[in-house]
Amino acid sequence: MNSFPKCTLVTPTYNWPEALELLLLSIKDQTYLPNEVIVADDGSKEETTALIKKFQSEFPIPLIHVWHEDNGNQKPKIMNKAIAQAKYDYIIEIDGDIIMHKNFVKDHLKYAKKGQYLFGSRVNIQKSILATIFKNKITNFNIFSKGIKKRLRTLRIPxxxxxxxxxxxxxxxxRGCNMSFWREDFxxxxxxxEGLVGWGVDDSEMIQRLHNIGIVGKRLKHTGIAFHIYHKEQDKSHIALNNALEDEVREKKIKFIDKGINQYLN
Incomplete structure (x- = not known):
């Protein structure tokens, strides 16, 4: 018997049910399942709710949908709300446009260790094959698959x-699309x-504060393999504001921010 920690897999999503469907299918195909999955929904329309309800009826583990109204990009807020509801000690965070290798969860749990967080890389699925993977619901890729970049990262060599x-x-x-950490550290x-504006920096700013309390990182090299579905880049016009906040957190060794998960904990 292994001694893996119990875990909650959390993914943000926003109005892209086609990608979320492939993500959920890849969860069902895991060699080792998480104890629960929480979809942190930043205000998606009814199509996403309908998809999640369909999966809930046949999912092998609890599949929880945490939603709030669409008010622009509020990923930090919806992720805080989701992780506040998480029942388990270890959090695996992915993005809503990720397809997981079948050993993804197993790898994160195998290398989980107190006092550290884990981060992995991603293989890029190119725009040219999106229609094919969505139509055929493809969730398995390898080094020879068409339409991928960084293909050496497909090799799992523990x-x-x-x-x-x-x-x-x-x-x-x-990369925030592939990392894990202890809920108590978070x-x-x-x-x-939640003081960050729009897209970007939320994951690295949070991780910087983990470093500030003495938590260290470890890279999942040729393990914890994730495939990232191509999409247009997000608006980065505000990124300088977020970068300045992250710089301040690093320079002043800030450990605790005012507007965070404590608003949603019982």
Whole structure:
């Protein structure tokens, strides 16, 4: 028997049910299932609700839909609301445009360790094959698959993890679409910062505060494999504001922000 921690898989989504469907199908195909899945819905329309209801009727584990009204990009807020409802000790965070390798959850849990968080990379699924993967509901990819970039990242070689060292500062390879952490650590720093504006920086700013309380990172190299579905880049016109906030958190070693998950905890 393994001794994996119990975990909640959390994914944000916004008005892209085609991508969410492939994500949910890839969860059903996991060799080791999370204990629950929470979809953190930042105000999607009825199509997303209908899709989740359809999956809930046949899903092998609890599938929870946390929704709030659409008021622009409020990813930090909806993620805080979702993680506040999480029942389990370990949180695996992905994005709503991710398709997981069948051993994705197993890899995150195998390498979970107190005092650290994990982060993995992603293989990029190109625009040219989107129609095909959505039509045929394709969730399995390998190094020879058509229409992918960074294809060496498809190779799952767990032996590489023997040589991975801890990261005491944020890695440039950190991606919020593929990371995991302890819920108690997340609560200690008050979760995601709802003072950030629009898209971007929310994951790295949160991780910086984890570093500020002494949590270290570890990269999942050739494990925890995720496939990222192509989409247009988000509006980055405000990104300088968020970068300035993150710089302040790093320079002043800020550990706790005012507007975070504590608003939603019982």
């Amino acid at each position: 032996v590489f993890m023997r040589f991975e060292k801890e990261h005491h500062i944020i890695s440039k390879k950190l 609560i200690k720093i008050n979760g995601f910062n």
